Amino acid sequence: MNDDTKPFLLKLIAENKDNEACKYLWDQYYDVLFKFAVAYLKSKELAEEVVSDVLYQVWSTKHHLDNIQHLRVYLFTAVRNRCYTQLSKKKREQSLFVNTGELHEDSHIDFNIDPEKQMITGELSKFIKEIVDDLPPRCRQIYKMIREEGLRNKDVAVELGISINTIDVQLAIALKKITKAMQLYFNR
Structure with missing residues (x-):
């Protein structure tokens, strides 16, 4: 998969074939972006959320796709940045509940503390x-x-x-x- 997908995607959008274009975007990038996000987040659920958000954001601003020079690089960068945001959010949430000691990767925190x-x-x-x-x-x-x-x-x-x-x-x-x-x- 390379940036050859962008011209085809833009063509579908120009022809008002939004459903096909959306499906094409999802088919071309979802799996690889999902695996990339899981590697950062170590959570399938968070990875699904991040990738879906990024693809939705790109899709909701689809008429600006021609401003993006390298779609693949743009998508990976957006997913990486969202992963960093999720990780820092998770770290902040954990620090609210754990005031002493350090958390280890295998620590489990119950976020349903009364x-x-x-x-x-x-x-x-x-x-x-x-x-x-x-x-x-x-x-x-x-x-x-x-x-x-x-x-x-x-x-x-x-x-x-x-x-x-x-x-x-x-x-x-x-x-x-x-x-x-x-x-x-x-x-x-």
Whole structure:
């Protein structure tokens, strides 16, 4: 498949054979664009949505097709851009529900969380953040570098110019204070 499809498509449109032109556009590009989108999104449903949206958008502005020099490149670029948009949207949605730790590709998030659970999770996250903010400055810095930035103890020690033993002690102090505060929080 190459851009030789564009002249034929434009001819069908010029002859007011819209149904044939639409079917031709779909037949020529849907499968290859779908596979391309699945490779980005790792989801057949999202890929179907993205490709259908792009083809619909192109079709709804079909009288401007003559302005597109390379239809195939245009379609692949549009699908790729929509995939990026979907991925960043998905990442934003996930970050709304997961405030601590990192998500892995095999993580599954239940987007049907009930509002009460969501409120409690948000309240708990805010509470933990306040506890961390109340830690002594060096202890807070070490905790954030390890737990929030995901650095290894050894890397933090090198970056701060202190021993790994000091890192371990400071992290233990932080975790002890957080644990104690959490116990008080849940016992209230």
